[in-house]
Amino acid sequence: MAEMAAEGKQPEILFWVGCAGSFDERAQKITRDICKILNYVGISFAVLGTEESCTGDPAKRAGNEFLFQMQAMTNIQVLDGYHIKKIVTGCPHCFNTIKNEYPGLGGNYEVIHHSQLIQQLIDEGKLKAEGGESFKGKRITYHDPCYLGRGNNVYEAPRKALEILDTELVEMKRCKSNGLCCGAGGGQMFKEPEKGTKDINIERMSDVLESKAQIVAAACPFCMTMLSDGVKHENKEQEIQVLDIAEITVRANGL
């Protein structure tokens, strides 16, 4: 972003990568795939790079409002400094925080999740499922991230990205507003679970297995980690792949 600003250019959209998208090896791949999609359709975009910082989401959910607001206000200063108007992000937590909680602190942007961007591009005819890997005959199911689904009522956009594939889309028993959490939210990703009989992501695997899906589509880097761990736990790595909506789109278009 700094480079673009130095050249006096303004991107159409800012891609908010998020901490997972920046540091988590699996999520980094999704980050690169989102960039591929943006490049493919010719949207000019920028990333903040080292100027980006945690939105404060995990701190806020865990009760540390101070830390959250410090992060938020710092980020808002950076974003406003670059006159950012529109943001796309690959993380439902960043999406929810910037979209819903930053306005109250003075940060007003149009924020979309990458699944919504993909839906828009499909609707505009700029993205199809052509020229890449065929998903024909594969059973795909979609896991709703809490902060995209229940949190912000985005249920259809990610499904749209899957509907254009020539494939069999199946729903899990608990889906959409009834979707079961992957277990990572609310700060759980960063702490040991409380005592219980089972881990939540393992419970979610029973829904995945029941759906007989070969591909579980995710739209959140934290769900990605939890679901992948669940598949590993069940020793189903050969049979079941966990892929982000962006990865599926990139593969289907051979990008």
Added chain:
Amino acid sequence: MIAQILFIIILAAAVYLFSKNAGKIRRNILLGKDTDRSDNPALRWKTMAKIALGQTKMVKRPVAAVMHFFIYVGFIIINLEVMEIMIDGIFGSHRIFSKPLGSLYGLLIGGFEILAVLVLTACVVFLARRNIVRLKRFSGTEMTEWPRSDANYILIIEILLMTAFLTMNAADHKLQLLNFGHYIKAGSFPVSHFVGNLLPGNADSLEIIERGCWWFHIIGILAFLNYLPYSKHFHILLAFPNTYYSNLNPKGEFTNMATVTNEVKAMMDPSFVPETSAEPMRFGAKDVTDLTWKNLMEAYTCTECGRCTSVCPANQMGKLLSPRKIMMDTRDRITEVGNNIDKHGKDHQDGKALLDNYITREELWACTTCNACTEACPVNINPLEIITEMRRYIVMEESQAPASLNNMFGNVENNGAPWKYSNADRFNWKERS
């Protein structure tokens, strides 16, 4: 005449006692902190119409939805009949609506009877679900003796009231056929004329039965009214204001604490002067009075149906957290605080608090903030907000977050990411393409 005076005294006492106890609940709710829910009245009315009046969130569980609908419609519509009973009781009249309503009256009474049967059926099914089938949703650590009995009492009272109503009609119908006394031919009795076969034939016994059931029914209703403030059944009243004052923002959005905003602004810009508030403040909630009046209203609205707990991922995994318990604990504690005020005056401290005395930290830290509980609640109760407020207290006032979360806070503060990665490496994802 004596009967009329007696009726008026009982009615007045019942209304007085109910207003007093309902007033106490109102007072208790207003012990909560202020929060503004006066915006967007049009959408609020719509939400209330849809969710409380239209019961749209009940349909996710169809059996319960249909049965509950019978009782709900029965309750509301049979109240028209109760109005007539009240007027008859005060003025000593009998079936006063029958003349002005003409043939419509027969239709109404007939309709009430059919509804009464539906209510009876639903109550029996509900009793069976709780006591014979023993649905998992109705058990759990918080479902101790009293909440279980409370549910059964409500259903049994409703069964008794409906039975009395039908028996009263049956006796009345038979007396009408005998042209006895003031029992004018009025109403239609599609259900109770079957019950009539079980009743004696002579007019005197019939009159005793009719009067007996009439008094039992109306005193039962007034007693039930006074039971409400002590019971989860209070939801029949609070469901309406509670949905009116619903959170209209996206569920993922948590409140931004204005007090914190002031401090952060002052920290980032030394020239910033916040509007000072004289009141010493506490971050987050340790006790019920740190919560908002809306949180407390929700606690009194909760009817302990357990939909929240049954969809809670933490609860399903055998963890201590149960969103229903959060609401019940909040209600029990604010009731206790209210009782203390009544007994010992406004400033009494009992040395107890919602945190630790009612809700343990282990429960609070098990929440994934997934919003399944708020989505499931048929009357838009939000246990998550209480959990968050209590976490805020633990973190910001006590600095007692679990060690692993403190590490995460440290990382966010120092590296701008929840993990221990250097911020300089944030753009490294680009290299590996």
